[in-house]
Amino acid sequence: MPFQRERQSGAHTVTVLDAAEVVRLYGPWKDRTPQDAATLLHGYSGRWWIAGGWAIDAFVRAPRAHGDLDIGIPRAEVDGFIEFVGASLDVWAAAGSLTPLVHGRSDLPVHCGNLWLRVSGAHPWEYDIQLNNVDDWTWRYKRNPNISRPLTDCLWSLNGITYLRPEVQLLHKAKHLRDKDILDFQRCLPLLDESSRVWLAESLLLDSPRHSWLTEIATRPL
Numbered sequence: 001m002p003f004q005r006e007r008q009s010g011a012h013t014v015t016v017l018d019a020a021e022v023v024r025l026y027g028p029w030k031d032r033t034p035q036d037a038a039t040l041l042h043g044y045s046g047r048w049w050i051a052g053g054w055a056i057d058a059f060v061r062a063p064r065a066h067g068d069l070d071i072g073i074p075r076a077e078v079d080g081f082i083e084f085v086g087a088s089l090d091v092w093a094a095a096g097s098l099t100p101l102v103h104g105r106s107d108l109p110v111h112c113g114n115l116w117l118r119v120s121g122a123h124p125w126e127y128d129i130q131l132n133n134v135d136d137w138t139w140r141y142k143r144n145p146n147i148s149r150p151l152t153d154c155l156w157s158l159n160g161i162t163y164l165r166p167e168v169q170l171l172h173k174a175k176h177l178r179d180k181d182i183l184d185f186q187r188c189l190p191l192l193d194e195s196s197r198v199w200l201a202e203s204l205l206l207d208s209p210r211h212s213w214l215t216e217i218a219t220r221p222l
Contacts, residue, residue: 016176016178018178019067019068022067023067026098026125027124027125028124028125029067029068029124029125029126030118030123030124030125030126032068032069032126032127033054033069034050034054034058034069034161034163035161036069037050037069037071037127037161038160038161040085040088040089040127041071041084041085043084044080044081044084044085045080046073046074046077046080046081046084047073047074047077047134047151048071048072048073048081048162049071049072049073049155049162049163049164050069050070050071050072050161050162050163050164051070051071051072051130051163051164051169051172052066052068052069052070052128052130052169053066053070053180053184054066054069054070054163055070055163055164055165055166055169056166056169056184056187056188058158058161058163059163059165059166059188059191060166060187060188060191062187064180064183064184064187068125068127068128069126069127069128070127070128070129070130071127071128071129071130072129072130072132072164073129073130073131073132074131074132074133074134074151075131075132075133075134076134078108078115078131081115081129082101082115085117086101088119089117089118089119089126089127090117090118090119090120090121091115091116091117092115092116092117092118093107093108093109093112093114093115094112094113094114094115094116094128095109095111095112095113095114098116101115112131113130113131113142114128114129114130114131115128115129115131116128116129117129133145134151137150137151137152138150138151139151139154139168141171141203141207143175143207144206144207146206147171147203147206147207149168149199153165154168165196166188166191166192166196167188167192167196167197167199167200167203169184170184170185170188170200170213171200171203171204171207173185174204174207174208174211174213175208177212185213185216189216189217189220190220193222194222197217197222200213200217201214201217201218204217
């Protein structure tokens with residue numbers, strides 16, 4: 001449930017709000033699971049996958065507490081997604097502020113990275129939708145387009161549900177290093193195979209060459 005707020009202090013800085021602050025400011029989230037997402041999207045023809053901490057849980061086969069459920073979709077398919085889920089849920093653009101998409105895709109801010117879904121303003125939020133840059137079948141990292149991978153190599157399936165691969169999710173988590181991000185890295189690292197570790201390390205070198213995880217990846221025995 002990443003959300004940002006800009007504060008002025010000489011120059012603009014971006015503050016990432018923690019889960020408790022997001023709930024205080026914008027309202028609570030309903031407990032949802034990957035199976036709930038599969039039920040919601042039954043019959044949807046577009047591509048989607050479970051991301052965030054739930055994707056890590058599926059990989060390590062162990063649960064932790066979650067503030068919300070993240071679903072990833074290609075940004076290019078957002079029109080069809082909004083049309084499908086809009087039949088049962090209100091769709092809001094989360095782009096530094098929250099904007100209801102009353103007229104669908106035409107309301108979507110250019111730099112919007114997430115959609116939030118809920119039944120109505122009287123109900124809790126249900127799903128956080130992450131818009132991914134996908135060119136046909138090539139996934140590109142939103143913070144550095146030089147980092148790319150075939151979309152099929154970014155995903156895997158368990159019990160009929162598709163998840164974001166752990167090394168790709170860890171790349172996203174490496175940016176802010178919240179307590180839960182560090183925990184998920186520590187949970188995943190011993191289980192990652194060599195090719196996954198190499199991809200994560202090479203991606204971090206491109207995006208953040210002094211990242212603290214690089215030493216841990218290099219020194220942790222397989």
